[in-house]
Amino acid sequence: MAFHPQQHSQPYPAYGYCESYFVDCHDDDDGLFARAAADRERARGVGKLRQKAIADELSRATAEVYQEDILDHMEFMETETMPDLQSIEIQTEIQWFMRPYLLDFLLEAHHAFQLLPETLHLAVNLLDRYCSRRVVYKRHYQLVGCAALLIAAKYGDRKERVPTIRELKSMCCSLYEDDMFTQMEWHVLQTLNWIVGHPTVTSFLQLALTEITFDPELEHMSWYITELALYHKEFIPIRPSVMARSALALARCILTREQPRFSDWSARYDPNVVLNLSNNLSQPSQALLRKYASSHLSSVSTTIDMFLQRQAMIAQRVVQAPVNDHMDIEQHVPSNAYLAPQTPQKGNYPMVPAGVLTPPITPDKDYCGINGYGGNHLPRMNACTPTPPPSVEHQHHMHFATHLPPPPQYVQIPQYVQ
Incomplete structure (x- = not known):
């Protein structure tokens, strides 16, 4: 039976008469449904924000209770998963000059896939630990690095950002087959007894930075210094906890x-590590400079370049200062200067404007030359020439000089080796 609205004497009291026989919710005057949904x-x-705040508060309270236990476990694990520098030294085909090239490749791949900072440090740790236990051929060095990066990304990075074998093969210019990546990944895990977890430098940096207010520039500067240390073999035996605190102090x-108080855990740096890190600031990798020149990483490479230029200008002014120009300089020492890493200063010795440069190569026995060191074709020279005896005229002159007042005494300036 068909429905005819004319059969009803009155329209529906709730919705009124509608020719379409349907009710449009958007035509209500009060908008009750829209307001209820909003x-x-x-x-x-509001409920999600409240749950997140409660979760953060519980996490903070739990972290304060178990922070010492977590730190002790991390320091124990870092000693168990450290590479052996002496074992890497005895590699037959792998040389140290190859390391910067491989690290540039890993750094660019890590930056291209937008992986987490700790993934890069974990990949380098896996690479060094594998090289400490297995003989690696030169043609497989890059393959081991790709396998280490793949394992590190699967272990602690985001799933959607883990690189695929096809992408790694493309970055290697199809030098290796697909099954070679899988076999090397399995072989690395078997060699390390499937122990992948390693407290990286960034993990200790996060613990140290939680004690202060959030400072992104300081954090990015610490990342730059720690990644710069990966290129140099002398920092391989340094534990990540010591490296993190030393890099933070230098930053x-x-x-x-x-600088914080030395009683704090984050302030217990190693002065020797800080000094070695500062000496390597002037020799960064170009890939590292390009990475940290971006604004979202606070352009810390530009900041370090300006810092080195200021230090060079200060050193040039000190060298050009007159030797006998004695000036009383009032030094304003900050209250926390004793906490900052400083270079040990010598006593008040007279400065030598031009010192003796150390030769790049140690001379071979007693041979030396004008344009080089260690040349066997050069004539052998005596260590010293004996002083000739004074002549008769010189003795006669010295007889009359005894009645003159004594000459002023001059102190011989030692020639320091630069």
């Missing part, structure tokens, strides 16, 4: 941040 969405958002000095 209220539900708002209440859901504070460069950015003129205040």
Whole structure:
């Protein structure tokens, strides 16, 4: 039976007469349904924020309770998963000059896939640990690095950003087959007894930076210094906890941040490590410079370049200062200067404007030359020439000189080796 609205004497009291026989919710005057939906969405958002705040508070309270236990476990694990430098030294085909090229490749791949900072340090740790236990051929060095990066990304990075074998093969210019990546990945895990977890430098940096207010520039500067240390073999035996605190102390000095109290865990740096890191600031990799020149990483490479230029200008002014120009300089020492890493200073010795340069190669026995060192074709020279005896005229002159007042005594300036 068909429905005819004319059969009803009165329209529906709730909705009124409608020719389409349907009710349009958007035509209601009060907008009850829209307001109810907005209220539900708002209440859901407030509930999520409240749950997140409660979770953060519980996590913070739990972290404070178990922070010492977590730190002790991390320091124990870092000693168990450290590479052996002496074992890498005895590699027959792998040489140290190959390391910067491989690290540039890993750094660019890590930056291209937008992986987490700890993934790069974990990949380098896996690479060094594998090279400490297995003989690696030169043609497989890059393959081991790709396998280490793949394992590190699968272990602690985001799933959607883990590189695929096809992408790694493309970055290697199809030098290796697909099954070679899988076999090398399995072989690395078997060699390391499937022990992948390693407390990286960034993990200790996060613990140290939680004690202060959030400072992105200081964090990025610390990342730059720790990644710069990966290129040099002398930093391989340094534990990540010591490297993190030393890099953080050097970053504070460069950015003129205040050093914390030495009683704090984050302030217990190694002065020798800080000094070695500062000496390597002037020799960075070009890939590292390009990476940290971006604004989202605070352009810390540009900041370090300006810092090195200022240091060079200060050193040039000190060298050009007159030797006998004695000036009383009032030194303003900050209150926390004793906490900052400083170079040990010598006593008040007279400065030598031109010292003796150390030769790049140690001379072969007693041979030396004008344009080089260690040349066997050069004539052998005596260590010293005996002073000739004074002549008769010189003795006669010295007889009359005894009645003159004594000449002023001059102190011989030692020639320091630069």
